[in-house]
Amino acid sequence: MGExxxxxxxxxxxxxxxxxxALCAMFxxxxxxxxxxxxxxxxxxxxxxxxQLRICDKxxxxxxxxADILIALDKKSVDLHRAVITxxxxxxxxxxxxxIADDEKIFFDVPFYRMAQDSGGSDIYINTVCCGVIAGLTxxxxxxxxxxxxxxxxxxxxxxxxxxxxxxxAGYDFAKNNFKDExxxxxPGPAKETLLMNANEAIALGAIKAGCKFYSAYPMTPSTSxxxxxxxxxxxxxxxxxQAEDEIAAVNMIIGASFAGARSMAATxxxxxxxxxxxxxxxxxxxxxxxxxxxxxxxxxxxxxxxxEQADLDxxxxxxxxxxxxxxxxxxxxxxxxxxxxxxxxxxxxYQIPVFIMTDQHLAxxxxxxxxxxxxxxxxxxxxxxKEDSAKLSGYKRYVLTPSGISPxxxxxxxxxxxxxxxxxxxxxxxxxxxxxxxVKMVEKRFYKKMAGLVQEIEKPTVFxxxxxxxxxxxxxxxxxxxxxxxxxxxxxxxxxVHLAQVWPFPVTELSLLLKGKKNIISVExxxxxxxxxxxxxxxxxxxxxxxxxxxxxxxxxxxxxxRIKELKG
Amino acid sequence: xxxxxxxxxxxxxxxPGCGDFGILNSLxxxxxTLGKEPKxxxxxxxxxxxxxxxxxxxxxxxxxLHGRALPAAAGAKIxxxxxxxxxTTGDGDxxxxxxxxxxxxIRRNLDITVIVHNNQIYGLTKGQASPTTDLGYKTKVxxxxxxxxxxxxxxMAITLxxxxxxxxxxxxxxxxxxxxxxxxKHKGFSLxxxxxxxxxxxxxxxxxxxxxxxxxxxxxxxNPGDKAAxxxxxxxxxxxxxxxxIYRQDGESYEDRSGLNNIPPLVEEKIExxxxxxxxxxxx
Numbered sequence: 115m116g117e118x119x120x121x122x123x124x125x126x127x128x129x130x131x132x133x134x135x136a137l138c139a140m141f142x143x144x145x146x147x148x149x150x151x152x153x154x155x156x157x158x159x160x161x162x163x164x165x166q167l168r169i170c171d172k173x174x175x176x177x178x179x180x181a182d183i184l185i186a187l188d189k190k191s192v193d194l195h196r197a198v199i200t201x202x203x204x205x206x207x208x209x210x211x212x213x214i215a216d217d218e219k220i221f222f223d224v225p226f227y228r229m230a231q232d233s234g235g236s237d238i239y240i241n242t243v244c245c246g247v248i249a250g251l252t253x254x255x256x257x258x259x260x261x262x263x264x265x266x267x268x269x270x271x272x273x274x275x276x277x278x279x280x281x282x283x284a285g286y287d288f289a290k291n292n293f294k295d296e297x298x299x300x301x302p303g304p305a306k307e308t309l310l311m312n313a314n315e316a317i318a319l320g321a322i323k324a325g326c327k328f329y330s331a332y333p334m335t336p337s338t339s340x341x342x343x344x345x346x347x348x349x350x351x352x353x354x355x356x357q358a359e360d361e362i363a364a365v366n367m368i369i370g371a372s373f374a375g376a377r378s379m380a381a382t383x384x385x386x387x388x389x390x391x392x393x394x395x396x397x398x399x400x401x402x403x404x405x406x407x408x409x410x411x412x413x414x415x416x417x418x419x420x421x422x423e424q425a426d427l428d429x430x431x432x433x434x435x436x437x438x439x440x441x442x443x444x445x446x447x448x449x450x451x452x453x454x455x456x457x458x459x460x461x462x463x464x465y466q467i468p469v470f471i472m473t474d475q476h477l478a479x480x481x482x483x484x485x486x487x488x489x490x491x492x493x494x495x496x497x498x499x500x501k502e503d504s505a506k507l508s509g510y511k512r513y514v515l516t517p518s519g520i521s522p523x524x525x526x527x528x529x530x531x532x533x534x535x536x537x538x539x540x541x542x543x544x545x546x547x548x549x550x551x552x553x554v555k556m557v558e559k560r561f562y563k564k565m566a567g568l569v570q571e572i573e574k575p576t577v578f579x580x581x582x583x584x585x586x587x588x589x590x591x592x593x594x595x596x597x598x599x600x601x602x603x604x605x606x607x608x609x610x611x612v613h614l615a616q617v618w619p620f621p622v623t624e625l626s627l628l629l630k631g632k633k634n635i636i637s638v639e640x641x642x643x644x645x646x647x648x649x650x651x652x653x654x655x656x657x658x659x660x661x662x663x664x665x666x667x668x669x670x671x672x673x674x675x676x677x678r679i680k681e682l683k684g
Numbered sequence: 685x686x687x688x689x690x691x692x693x694x695x696x697x698x699x700p701g702c703g704d705f706g707i708l709n710s711l712x713x714x715x716x717t718l719g720k721e722p723k724x725x726x727x728x729x730x731x732x733x734x735x736x737x738x739x740x741x742x743x744x745x746x747x748x749l750h751g752r753a754l755p756a757a758a759g760a761k762i763x764x765x766x767x768x769x770x771x772t773t774g775d776g777d778x779x780x781x782x783x784x785x786x787x788x789x790i791r792r793n794l795d796i797t798v799i800v801h802n803n804q805i806y807g808l809t810k811g812q813a814s815p816t817t818d819l820g821y822k823t824k825v826x827x828x829x830x831x832x833x834x835x836x837x838x839x840m841a842i843t844l845x846x847x848x849x850x851x852x853x854x855x856x857x858x859x860x861x862x863x864x865x866x867x868x869k870h871k872g873f874s875l876x877x878x879x880x881x882x883x884x885x886x887x888x889x890x891x892x893x894x895x896x897x898x899x900x901x902x903x904x905x906x907n908p909g910d911k912a913a914x915x916x917x918x919x920x921x922x923x924x925x926x927x928x929x930i931y932r933q934d935g936e937s938y939e940d941r942s943g944l945n946n947i948p949p950l951v952e953e954k955i956e957x958x959x960x961x962x963x964x965x966x967x968x
Contacts, residue, residue, distance in 0.1 A: 310968065323960050327763065359785065532745070534744070535746050
């Protein structure tokens, strides 16, 4: 069996993520495909967190509920996770440290605390010892792990890297000498030149590539690593990242920057987005392009700060008081997150509207090694009056009425005229008005006309096995991977799926064609209301047979989805 | 440039005699004196009577949400530091709804100028107390008189390290024009609070009331660089109300500290062919 799931569990602060990321890098060097997800609590120390990686010889995009190898960094992890170990699975633990006397078949006792002290002089080296153990168990080769360690500690204090290599060596040798079974052996695989990243990093890179010059946000899990990633590269690309005093400031700052002519973005989660909503409406009214990422987490209110949910679908597509055009992307993969971020900037600028990229914690934090991104697939298209053309312009009216609803957008200071923008209902010049007839024209401009244009540019749904399937799964966002793998599991081809990477404007025409004649449509959603199923009914008049819902704050795993589909298919 | 170059064709909807007229004229005078062109100025406002001012002058204008003029202005200034960014706001807009942004934009210290039209009352919503309404003043809502301590915005600004804290009076047009000019010239966040009578809803703080109390700070005897003295001066209210530059301290602006001053304005950046290969290498 070419596939392996490793789960690393322990208290917050023990380094589950450190081990996980190092192992991802090691298996990537071995040419294996990786899908890794994180489950962490909203605390800095204590509790129980885990990092789970699935290693395969073909690309994988979903997680499995059961692990083949559990690395338990504390005693509690042994009890918490032993129920979700596969039949062939083992638990790596330090029995002496945890005070466990039982000699169970499932245990692989590794005195990693003592080994950490011996090789590095500190408990912090348990992480590296464990990485060494995995390298030994899986035959990933010590040299690959050593490379990973050297890369990770390059530029750090002298001696740190050496101590880590010794710690890894100790773990590696221990596994080689004490675990003779080769059942977890991994052979070098076909994944070469891949990129290991998560969707937040992909979004950050997409924004940089799209020419985002101003980013503002208030830190909020699970969106924060977008800000971290843009900040990391901001100096190289002349991008200003400004941490706002609150999300209201963030959205108004990006609107101000965009009005002044710079492409701008903010990212947040549901609670922060709630604060931004008046600003969303301001973007719609003043026709100022903005891009906002809403990385969902379980709500209401503070909810589960570090977990996953897709319950903001209705909220995001309806965000903002009043009626105006907007677009909402819902990428299903890391690659899609990158390309759709680029598109979001182009679309926002073209239609002078707010565009949203709706993700969730599961997509935001899950790592995968992906094929190299096609950097020319989505080009940067600009829709402002260039500096050269600005000089020739006179008699400028910011909101001049046009058949498309889109008025040419000038950069203040570039034209010889001035630009008036207003949140009140306004004239073509941008001055406040109370005129009823003009109001009608402006509403039609901002809403009907722009929506008519946006409908022509809806991202096509991804379809799988639709012709043969008697049952069709329908999802959006992060469920892409698990739906695909579930469909592949049905070798008879009786299961297909439709995945929406854009949920607003809703792809009514496309879905009506795709789902025509399909009797058994099942929506797969990380929420309690079955919001996508209801949206399909409202917009396209198509009824789903039922919904597979999950609202415990955890992502769909393959086993969970398959069990429910089997029940429903009968 | 002369005053007429800043003339807007938009109809003014303020009440006759409103103190806002004085501020509008002083602003125009200041811009003429500084030799600014309409296209190089961005006026940002929120909601309220003060927030309508940008429509009544020919300059670029972003009239946004109630309380949110400051963040919109901050974003615009970061995007294009070559714009002269001025915020026209009121005691409700800036001190009430947008109070948090005032605090943090003083800390941010962008080179922007904030003119607070302080009429000590809510005009647009018809006469409720504002954060600066005097204690005891009765309104339709505060029927037994205001019981909340008025906001001491100038003292707060000094405490936060704002480098230009001042007060003007809308009736003293030349002095206010000079003050606005000084605020614009200051390289950092400038706060200009303007006493501005509301002729319709504030029956206490009238032209007569202010004129009896307002005096100009003597620039020969007063040192605006003395923070302790400035704090004391900012607290004067009652029989004598000081106008002029209360606190002034040059320092590094956001543009200096962020490095914005070392690169062309962000809007000038060419974005069509951004090369990500270095980032991808670092991440892979």
